[in-house]
Amino acid sequence: MSHVLSRIVETFPLSLSDTGDSVEQRIKSLEHRRASLTQELSALEALVKTLSRGSLKYQSAKERIVQIQNELRVLKGRLGLVKKNQNLGDFLIQIFKERLTNAEWDGVVAEARRRCDLQGRVSP
Structure with missing residues (x-):
């Protein structure tokens, strides 16, 4: 089975x-x-x-x-x-990833991680 x-x-x-x-x-x-x-x-x-x-x-x-x-x-x-x-987020990610250079995409990902980390520290 x-x-x-x-x-x-x-x-x-x-x-x-x-x-x-x-x-x-x-x-x-x-x-x-x-x-x-x-x-x-x-x-x-x-x-x-x-x-x-x-x-x-x-x-x-x-x-x-x-x-x-x-x-x-x-x-x-x-x-x-x-x-x-x-969902909309998946499509936005796909569009941005296609339009940005690798360096620009890496910068966006780093910024998103930074924001996520900040939010994680603020919330209980």
Whole structure:
């Protein structure tokens, strides 16, 4: 069972920088995979109703249903992470990073860290 989940995690990395894909592309990919799994799950559930409980086909179909349900749970989490990280701040960072030189970006990051450190010391 854990090998199925690890295969899913490898298929859908968390970080956008790992794949180079845009957020919209990742969302579209995850939603497409979810739709295909949902369709397969529906077909398998209908098939299970027609099979006798003790048969090998019945057991195989039930095992695949459990695998699909687990994969759908992971995809739901991934989709939530991708959508959650898609906010104005992410886009601002991306725009500034593209428009600034490396030295300018390093200066902005240093200033942001300085402000963060100051805020951390002030607040309880």
